[in-house]
Amino acid sequence: MKVFFLKKIRPLSLIERQGLIYMQIIRTLHNPLRSLTLSYSNADMDGKEVMKSTLMTRFEDLYELIEPSINMMIHHEQLYLRGSRLPDHPINEAIDDYIASKNNAKIIDEVYRDRLGKGMSVSRMETYNKCPFQYYLKYGLRIYPRIDDSLKPTELGSLAHYIMEKCLDDPEHVHEHAFDYIHDHLEKKYQANMINKFFIDHLVEDMKVNVRVVRNQLDHDSFTVTGYEQPIQGLFGDIPVGGIIDRVDCFEHYMRIIDYKSGDKDLNLDFAAQGFNIQMLVYLDLLKKETKLDPGAILYYSMKRRILTHAIDKKYTLHSAFDLDKYHAQFTMKGYVIDDEKYTVTNACDIASIPINLKKDGTPDKHSHIISQEKLDFIMELITNYITELYEKLRAGNIPILPTKSDNNNPSIYPCTFCDYKSVCLFDVFYNENRLIKSKYLSTLKEEEANEQL
Template sequence: MQNYLTKNLFAIDVNNSNDKFETNQIKLIEFPKIQDEIRYVANKIKYLVLEKGTVFDDINIAVNGLDDYKHEIQKIFNEYSLPFYLDTSRSLMEHYFSRTLFKIADFICGQKSISNAISIIQSPLFIIDNNKKLDFENYCKKYNVLSDEFYKKFETENTELCKNAEEVRCFVFDQIKELEGHIFACLTVTEIKTVLLNYLSVINAKNIIDTLSQKEVDLIEKQIGFEVYGKFEKVLYEADAIIGENLVSVQGFFDMLKSCMHGTNLTTVPLKCDAIFIGDASQSTYYPRKALFIMGATQNRMPNYSSDSGTITDAEIAILKSNNNVSPTIKELNKREKFKLFNLVVLPSQKLEITYSTLIKGQTEFKSEFISAIQSIVTTNGMAIQVEKSDMMELKIFNNNAPLLVPYLVGTTQNAVKLAKGKFSNLKNILEQQFKKVLENETKKFADDMSRYQITNIREKLFKNNKTKISQIERYFKCPFLQFVDYAIKPKDNPKFEIKSIDVGNILHEVAQMYVNNCIKNGYKFSDNENLIVNDIFDKIIRSEKYFNFSKNAYALKNLKEEAIRFCNAIKNQILSSDFKPVYTEKRFDDYTIGNGLTISGIIDRVDKLSLKNGDGKSSSISNYLRIIDYKTGKDKFTYQDVYYGIKLQLLVYMKAISELDNSIAVATGYMPIKNKFVDVFDEEFETYKIDGITLKNDGMILRLDKNLVYNKKSNIINVEFKKEGGYTSNTEKFILDEREFLNIQKYALLVLNGAVNEIMQSFIQPKPFKEGNSYPCTTCKYKSICHYQIDVNGYRKLDSIHKGDVCKEIE
């Protein structure tokens, strides 16, 4: 095989059938994704070792585009218990020592920002208690520490926070200040080198790196750690030897040093004698072995051609009027890549398998021209060799609840059938010896998984004093485990002094509350200076201690104040346009019974009321009608899907609770969105803040909810629009409900709420997230590090599209 490929691969004329090579030692295989491609290679290696007696050291793997494959290779090969050496050279600049050094360089050259300072103190080079690092970070954000303030003592307050922050500042930045003073007095490379090495000696950089490297579990990382400081010193001394006496600026010195360190690699050698060698097809050095697997053999990767573009193209080189040759040209570089490939494929003596995936990193890939070259000169069973299309079917014995037996057998259905027929005796013996042990382990693991979520005192932990909250039940429907952690374990984040989206929402909630209370106090009479009133309310709120972190951020304050004014103008428009007037803000209700012996409490952002006399006006009885409004930041919108699946129940449960407790009739509920969006057109601004929810289908009530509908076809405060010819538009019909539907959807919300409580009482707290479109709650979940839920293994709950009728019919 080697001799034939050497003579004929990329030869000019191979059309003569007599020149073709008959072999079964070469295979070409296509896969749908790289995980299948890697798993196939792992399976094949397992087979070669167990059945053919091949040693791991006799196997090479060349990967085209190793960076896209290496993480999956490590994961799958470890799963298969395969010993391997991954030849991934690493730039000196990738080590934490280099990154810290240049963060310090940026700092002394003028980039004295909070983020840069925090990056520096987080470096492993500075042995500091993590809590003190966090206090330093919070102090800097709280007081907006900038520039040379890092070189001055922190003494703003007499607190533990300030003392810890000052301790960190003194330990790190007093030395950096001294470095800055000395280094800017230097004129030459030699002088800067001397100052820099002296600073690194003072902070004990080399010993710290060596100590941390000694503690590394990964042998390659340990080896790299021991190599770092020596390589850095070598770069520094070489620069000194070449341009030591040259005049240079501090910034110019560090730019030069960074460039040199980028080009310096940290090299490693294989740490196991008998290991599979895995490298980059274009960059690694390979030696002859029995078997070679070439992966990622696609058009854009194999060979790794360069495009003829850049500062000067080959065509432009050809017309240069110069006696000096410009080399290498793109054509020469591509010839070198092709030659590297030629040298690679003639190395194996017994087996050559070339594989590729049709989808890599979301991009569709096609087979390499090299595969076509192989097909033109190689035959199998008298026919031109074909590309096999493989669909890996992994052998599973415990459905989705257990790992595969791939560390012990060639894990495909096809090979399992061969085992059943008595072939592969060595492998079969291993399977017989291991199967009982694996079965026992899996049974124990399954039992442990089940017991992991069994809690005996669930009511006491999750429903203390027989109380619950709507937010707890909504959290349960997002994921039972998420609800359990939040309401039973109750972990707390370390406080951070920074502007958060929740702070923005809380500030605007408080502004709205105080503004509406002012409207109630003034009998819903408005002056010409409403914006000044909002401005004063905003300033009063922002001066409070809990929003201190906003005080130094003028840009954020300006935008937030503008949003507060727009939001309150929209509230004013709602009050003027409706017969329903605000009567409560932050209305609290307690001990509303929901079943299972539990009660709920809640706070409603705003309750609007309309009182009407009954009968002909002579009767003294009065009926009260309510509209429930919840202020919402973000992208929350009312959907029947959220109600159906229990993800958003608050509006409906609160509406039912307050109407019963207040002895009133609820006719509407919805979210009033808090946007941060400037709109030029006055009417469109109100449209932006339209209440999004459901309304009772009662023409009289709808005209009182928005009096302007008497003259206009479309409301700018509620989701209602009339057709020109009369009647409601189809979109309006989705969100107006007749009396039966309006009552049923409230009953449904309580039914779902009680169902969730029953499930929680039965200790159903296993992770079970949902999928909506391409979105998973797991993606942003802060507890995924303790949950370890695998969506690709354990699945998810799929949320189907739900309409008004789907919810209402559930209660009938």
């Protein structure tokens, strides 16, 4: 499934808003439901009366609507105008208890804390960093979403990773390797659902292109592959972690690690210093300790289908012949190159495949993603301190309902968007808060350090 975030250029008109509502209603009515309950407000948040939607009139024309007899206390008075209070009413005590429970952090009893896990994977730590309560439900209580026959993004991602592992050295047999994996892991879903079959078949065809592109990238640089799906484990600070690196390349005394992604992903150093998207940085640190090699690059290769453009006619269809040389630059990886002023690592890489643009004098421009070893060490120190403190909170059983949110509304930081547990935590916008993540964190630290020196 591909998700697109659309930037709204202008407010929607009344007719456009009604059109979207109509579409949602049509989708709902086409579901095989025994009954459907409709509700609407008689007043807005300020207590002003609002008119009943014309949609209700249309429903009354199409269906026989039955007003249910609900055995519950409904207050017709405007609670928000009274601070959610009714004079001399027992509801006030219930509201006070609710507010107190929302404002207090939940601490797991010490006898149960071992169930939270001791040796944390990086992905688990990132989940706790995003939302402690989501972590607790998923890894503490082990509550998982219901499994159905639909394909999950993780399943497609595992297939794509398997093809990369097996076929970079055997590019002529992508189809055979892919269907060996499908037979062993996805056969039931592949045969039972034509939509699943469509997505899997197209993914295999896309991966044939990706294998050709990655092999071409390797042919144009001085790095050589030294490991696929390489396991790594060790201590990050005092925390035991481990994982798998998709690919490790080496050149002289430099190492380069590459992560294959089924979607778009980049390394944001400001967010990394606050514990987000740190998995590859942690693996790089562990590999450095294990091999004694110098970090050269941390890169993300996106395996998703590109909409390719021709430099002249600006057209490329899904049925066009793929010209590897012409479209090679469309597959530039994201991430960072770690280099000094000699640019040894940069020049050893296929320049078209790394996120660096060279000027006429051979030096990178200001938009290039290149950092020094000194800056990388500084960021790793920040991450180590941050994760150590985070881990101590986790082991103390601190599980507040406190999802994160970035100050620039970056969707990758907000964990509630696709959370499977939204109906459980009952996050209340009136009483709960988000933990704010700074999009300019490193520059803020630099300014604070400069002010301290004055």
